[in-house]
Amino acid sequence: MNDILPDEMAAWQFLEQAIRQVVASYGYQEIRTPEVEKTALFSRAIGDVTDIVEKEMYTFDDRNGDSLSLRPEGTAGFVRAGIEHGLFYNQVQRLWYLGSMFRHERPQKGRYRRFFQFGAEVVGLPGPDVDAELILMSARLWQTLGIQDKLTLQINSLGSLESRAVYREKLVQYFTAHRSKLDADSERRLQSNPLRILDSKHPDMQPIIKGAPHLGDYLDAESRAHFDALLARLEAAGLAYEINPHLVRGLDYYVHGIYEWVTDALGAQGTVCAGGRYDGLIGQLGGRETPATGFAMGLERAVALLSDVPSNAPHAYMVLIGEAAEQAGLLWAEKLRDRSPDISVLCHGGGGSVKSQFKRADKSGARFALVLDDEGLASETLLCKDLRGEQAEQRLKIDELVSILL
Ligand code: ATP
Ligand code: MG
Numbered sequence: 001m002n003d004i005l006p007d008e009m010a011a012w013q014f015l016e017q018a019i020r021q022v023v024a025s026y027g028y029q030e031i032r033t034p035e036v037e038k039t040a041l042f043s044r045a046i047g048d049v050t051d052i053v054e055k056e057m058y059t060f061d062d063r064n065g066d067s068l069s070l071r072p073e074g075t076a077g078f079v080r081a082g083i084e085h086g087l088f089y090n091q092v093q094r095l096w097y098l099g100s101m102f103r104h105e106r107p108q109k110g111r112y113r114r115f116f117q118f119g120a121e122v123v124g125l126p127g128p129d130v131d132a133e134l135i136l137m138s139a140r141l142w143q144t145l146g147i148q149d150k151l152t153l154q155i156n157s158l159g160s161l162e163s164r165a166v167y168r169e170k171l172v173q174y175f176t177a178h179r180s181k182l183d184a185d186s187e188r189r190l191q192s193n194p195l196r197i198l199d200s201k202h203p204d205m206q207p208i209i210k211g212a213p214h215l216g217d218y219l220d221a222e223s224r225a226h227f228d229a230l231l232a233r234l235e236a237a238g239l240a241y242e243i244n245p246h247l248v249r250g251l252d253y254y255v256h257g258i259y260e261w262v263t264d265a266l267g268a269q270g271t272v273c274a275g276g277r278y279d280g281l282i283g284q285l286g287g288r289e290t291p292a293t294g295f296a297m298g299l300e301r302a303v304a305l306l307s308d309v310p311s312n313a314p315h316a317y318m319v320l321i322g323e324a325a326e327q328a329g330l331l332w333a334e335k336l337r338d339r340s341p342d343i344s345v346l347c348h349g350g351g352g353s354v355k356s357q358f359k360r361a362d363k364s365g366a367r368f369a370l371v372l373d374d375e376g377l378a379s380e381t382l383l384c385k386d387l388r389g390e391q392a393e394q395r396l397k398i399d400e401l402v403s404i405l406l
Helices: 004-027 039-046 051-056 074-085 129-145 161-177 184-192 203-210 222-234 299-305 322-341 354-363 372-377 398-405
Strands: 035-038 058-059 067-070 094-103 114-123 152-157 254-263 271-277 292-298 315-320 343-347 368-372 382-386 392-398
Touching: 004 094, 035 039, 035 074, 039 051, 039 067, 039 074, 039 203, 039 322, 067 343, 074 094, 074 114, 074 292, 114 129, 114 299, 129 222, 129 254, 129 271, 129 292, 152 222, 161 184, 203 354, 203 392, 292 299, 315 322, 315 354, 322 343, 322 368, 322 372, 322 398, 368 398, 382 398, 392 398
Parallel strands: 315 343, 315 368
Antiparallel strands: 035 067, 058 067, 094 114, 114 292, 152 254, 254 271, 271 292, 368 382, 382 392
């Protein structure tokens, strides 16, 4: 599991702030559920015959002998919490979450054993208007982050459960005819989860997958209308998309529109955000049948796409010259912070030469050094030196400094 170190944090904070700002602008409320749930919840919600449940979960027995798992995704716990607290009964909910997820995968760029997901979920609305809203919300996030040109929207429809049953038959027929060429995973999924074969990353499988029948050719009238209405709303909003007839989601309960935001800037780990409608899940987990839809985004992959990240360095580093200044430094820094909660000041600690203090000031990334010396103590001023720009050095009162720092 990877650590996220301080010098990566500016990008993470920028991303998380953008997420909070965007979800607030759509009126979504936050929900936080535990990192650990009963294992049975995930096998019921995600499905026994999925990569996640078969190979990727961290599962252990707790002290009571109950089997628990670290959450590999956020939707199962979200639905469990919603049912448990009566959030879904006759209500519309627009909620979002952000937190760490755990999957025992082979770590590589863009793929970690502890990773973060931001997700948004809407319960109680059958769509497709709200599916379009979620897609527009994700698009607005890319815009806010300045990465919209690196992502394309791929979309497909899985249709209703009924229309998918017809397609499933066709798919089983097709893959059975090519049985000798299936890899072991796909062979196993032929009966249990044939749609998942379409999602195989195995290179040898790609030509066979390419020739497979398209789900889009088997949509019933209702499913087609749902999908067309979703596409029409995206078009009306001027949002470009590509229909990818082989796009499936790993989980059985998805219906109608599903989508992925993909990039070619991250090598093999190209999917940044994935979502779709999961009308069957709440009923499947013991709640009353309720339509629901949502997406989940991987934060590591979004961070990797960022190029312009605002600095989170402090505004100023206080350099203390002379014994009296060393004594008074902390209080002077407090006075500055009193003026505005937005000001950030790093106050030098531990003594040392002027030269070494300026070295630390430089390393801190602060724009300004504020020098406190005997003269400053007498005249209640700080000497303000611009460490990065062209501003001339000036001696200023604290009140005058505020507008320069911010
Ligand atoms: P992949 O095909 O890349 O394995 P997935 O279909 O397993 O993705 P989802 O379960 O749809 O992924 O999760 C949504 C998003 O979460 C992904 O698009 C990705 O951005 C992120 N994600 C999933 N697994 C990982 C991981 N191990 N490390 C980092 N991010 C991940
Ligand atoms: Mg995966």
